[in-house]
Amino acid sequence: MRFNWSARQRALLLLLFALLQACVATPQTDALLQGDDGTPVVQPRIYLSSTVFYPQSQYQCGPAALATVLTESGVLVEPDELVSQVYLPERQGSLQVEMLATSRRYGRIALPLGGQLTDLMQELEQGRPVLVMQNLGLKSLPQWHYAVAVGYDLANEEILLRSGTVETLRTPMTVFERTWARADHWSVVLLEPGTLPVNSTAQQYFTALASFEQINEDTSEPAWKAGLERWPESELLAMGYSNLLYRKGRLAVAAEILELLLQRNPDYQPARNNLQQIRQQLDEPTAN
Known part of the structure; x- marks a missing residue:
């Protein structure tokens, strides 16, 4: 099972799903854009442009994405230093448990978010990039991919990602919600001891x-x-x-x-x- 495709393959796959799954429900995006009562208010646009960018080589999106959020949390580390800790050659990818454990070894609290788009956006408002997992394939034929959310644009209905070899991948919110939902809305922020998340129990x-x-x-x-x-x-x-x-x-x-x-x-x-x-x-x- 591969955890990453080439940039061209990912782009084609995202386009395919945008066309074939236009009718698939995206309740979080719909509620956010329509301003439904009870939906937390977020700023209209955020882009953490200074976030470090590590182009992700084939199958190694995990080390690159993790190095990104670690660096932004104050830990200077290169993706190559993380490969042996999180990358599993036999799986051609990285497991979530290894990503979390490695974050702790570098002195950061790995806190999974609650699975709402607004959770992710409110962390971004605080200047904190968010590690996310997507399934760019199907439930029955998954193509797992790690990326880092670095912003969003409500007017253009986009999520901004450090993803693959694209420094700022502008992904339609509906597409992001679907691919994120197929990975069970997995998202994580890294906290230095003493700092707190925006939304957590x-x-x-x-x-x-x-x-x-x-x-x-x-x-x-x-x-x-x-x-x-x-x-x-x-x-x-x-x-x-x-x-x-x-x-x-x-x-x-x-x-x-x-x-x-x-x-x-x-x-x-x-x-x-x-x-x-x-x-x-x-x-x-x-x-x-």
Whole structure:
């Protein structure tokens, strides 16, 4: 299974789908362009023109796309450095799990977005390119391709991509939505610890951060702190942050976080159990 085609093949395939699937529903694009109630408002046009461009050689769209978003997040890395980490010759492509794991090895939190066009656009508004996956083929005969969204133009109904050998590929929003939907709307932003996404749930952020911390515990504290400030009611983030502090020997601060959590949710027994253990170690009286 190939993950990338030549630029000409991709262009022909996109044209084919634009012609043959014009009647296929594109609900997100329709809602956005029609200004349906409930659709988040975004700026009419964004283009992150300074985003680095690495022309993608055959089958190696993964390393090039990942190098793009890593570089824009502050990690200077060339696609060639990533090939051995994400590119699988037997599959002639890169798996999503390897792309996420490699991002963490370079000190970035890989956070999947929620699958909405507006999620992607709002990250772009913050100056953050978005790694996306497309299926340029069919569900039954996929042609997987990684690209980097660097902008959009609502007036012209286009998504702007760093894709293949094209520095700024202007893709009709309807075509992008269909190819993106066939890849289950997979999109990812890379976060430096301490920075936060525009749109995310506490659960999504916690899941990404917990995976990051497994290999980056020493640099994860700013991310836990920022997350808990954003979602102070999150039991998961409070427990994760207090556990990190406990492992670092900062028992008093860990106890403070648990105490605040119990003020919001007095019946949350895991926090009560942990707090009791910390107080015993601090030789403090245990509250009933």
